[in-house]
Amino acid sequence: MEETKNYIRWIRGKVGNERVILCFAGGCIRNEKGEVLLQKRGDSHLWGFTGGAIELGETPEMTAIREAKEETGLDVEVGRLINIYTDTNLVYPNGDKAHSIMIVYELKAVGGELRCDRDETLELKYFAKDEKPEFFSRQHEQLWDEIFGE
DSSP states (O other): OOTTSOHHHHHHHHHTTSOEEEEEEEEEEBOTTSOEEEEEETTTSOEEOEEEEOOTTOOHHHHHHHHHHHHHSEEEEEEEEEEEEEEEEEEOTTSOEEEEEEEEEEEEEEEEOOOOOSSSEEEEEEEOGGGOOOBSSHHHHHHHHHHHTO
């Protein structure tokens, strides 16, 4: 296995859909109006913040930067840690089960161009506080509530 690629595929090849502990990192990107960028996910067709699994050899900050680029096309800088969220009973549309730990940072767009790949990311949109969508997981909803003070 290449050290920083396909960790989830590798671990799932060993344990199948069984529940495992997985650690994710991602972030909150805001525009000049204070709206937050969300992605409509290809797996669930629901909304979430950018982020993904930490690969072997990566720090959470490296993961947040990589995932933002992969999912949005934006180059970002990592700011302050917003929070760490857990969901002990996350179930993905494909049946994979996880005890999920999500580390979330403020991210600042510093370059790149907003784009989605139409596979992992079906749509990208900035949302205002009063436009709360249906989220992929409880962790993403908790992050939204913390960001907007709900």
